[in-house]
Amino acid sequence: MPPRSYYNAPRPSDYVAFATAFFPEDSDNAGKFADQFGLPYLESTRHLAGYLGIAPSLIRQIIHRPAYHFREFKLTKSTGEERLISTPKTYLKVIQWWIADNILDKIDLSDNVHGFRKNRSYISNAIIHRDSRHILNVDVKSFFSNIKIDNIFNVFSALGYGDAGSLLLSTLTSKDGMAPTGAPTSPMIANAVFRDIDTQLSKFSQQMGLLYTRYADDLTFSSMEWIEHDVLEAVSQIVESGGFNLNSAKTKFMGPGDRKEVTGVTVNAGLNTSKEWRNSVRGYLHRAFSNPADYIADAAKVRGIYGILLQFDPTKAKRLTQTAEQTMLRLLKAQRDSASS
Numbered sequence: 001m002p003p004r005s006y007y008n009a010p011r012p013s014d015y016v017a018f019a020t021a022f023f024p025e026d027s028d029n030a031g032k033f034a035d036q037f038g039l040p041y042l043e044s045t046r047h048l049a050g051y052l053g054i055a056p057s058l059i060r061q062i063i064h065r066p067a068y069h070f071r072e073f074k075l076t077k078s079t080g081e082e083r084l085i086s087t088p089k090t091y092l093k094v095i096q097w098w099i100a101d102n103i104l105d106k107i108d109l110s111d112n113v114h115g116f117r118k119n120r121s122y123i124s125n126a127i128i129h130r131d132s133r134h135i136l137n138v139d140v141k142s143f144f145s146n147i148k149i150d151n152i153f154n155v156f157s158a159l160g161y162g163d164a165g166s167l168l169l170s171t172l173t174s175k176d177g178m179a180p181t182g183a184p185t186s187p188m189i190a191n192a193v194f195r196d197i198d199t200q201l202s203k204f205s206q207q208m209g210l211l212y213t214r215y216a217d218d219l220t221f222s223s224m225e226w227i228e229h230d231v232l233e234a235v236s237q238i239v240e241s242g243g244f245n246l247n248s249a250k251t252k253f254m255g256p257g258d259r260k261e262v263t264g265v266t267v268n269a270g271l272n273t274s275k276e277w278r279n280s281v282r283g284y285l286h287r288a289f290s291n292p293a294d295y296i297a298d299a300a301k302v303r304g305i306y307g308i309l310l311q312f313d314p315t316k317a318k319r320l321t322q323t324a325e326q327t328m329l330r331l332l333k334a335q336r337d338s339a340s341s
Helices: 012-022 025-035 046-050 056-064 090-102 120-125 151-159 162-174 187-192 195-208 229-241 275-290 293-314 320-341
Strands: 070-076 082-088 134-137 211-215 220-221 251-254
Touching: 012 025, 012 046, 012 056, 012 220, 046 090, 046 162, 056 162, 082 090, 082 211, 090 162, 090 320, 120 211, 134 229, 151 187, 187 195, 187 251, 195 211, 195 220, 220 229, 275 293, 293 320
Parallel strands: none
Antiparallel strands: 070 082, 134 220, 134 251, 211 220
């Protein structure tokens, strides 16, 4: 069962075809559901198994032994705190990818949302604020762990699924009663849970003459005018009304004379990566270029760095972009030489 081994670009009529083939007794219900909601009809493990082409017993086994189907490890944040990452193993990950691609991806979101959406990124999030003189950035505290299984159940219920289907889907996309950090479905579920808050924050921002965007748990407000502290208090109240809290330690007011960063992108004069990131990358690329034999396994990493730099410097006018390209080519050559020797 390789990743994304299912048919992942279906039309509503295709869901009906799957139903007719794998659970014909419910094909009428599947047709009505697809016509009304444009989504796959799903009220049992048998239905889900039919769409995925797997045995219903596998899904039941995952539900009965959820801990076995996750790998857990801890990452140390910049503050020194540890964050628990729970990433699903292959079988559960494929199921979660199917749920993400076929159900969660169909949810309408506010234009203010840039995280975990097609054709949006941390860069598109930053672009909105690049001409602003004043910026307020706030962070939602414990974003995923505050999304409980009841919230997840409500996401699927709001899409039209019955109690049985919503319970099945919420069980397969949660761990220990919450959205796990590391699951491919969690960011999309978070976007759905936060949707009403986004709507309120968007209306508030329009009333105040502010620009508003959100990338995951990172909320940014900007303006050509001074942003009063009252704005922060109002934002905090709106976020708390939705069951979340702001992390006051990460609140930043930025104005003229400050280095203004939005989702890691410097927006003072045009767009650029942060100075710290550029300095770190510059040293790393120098070491890799000077000693390619020691960095052969890092060719993909260097390609990724080059790709990021190209987004900010598509004409490759900057020295760092040129260095990344030269280093990438040198490592690729070292890989070929190593393979042929």
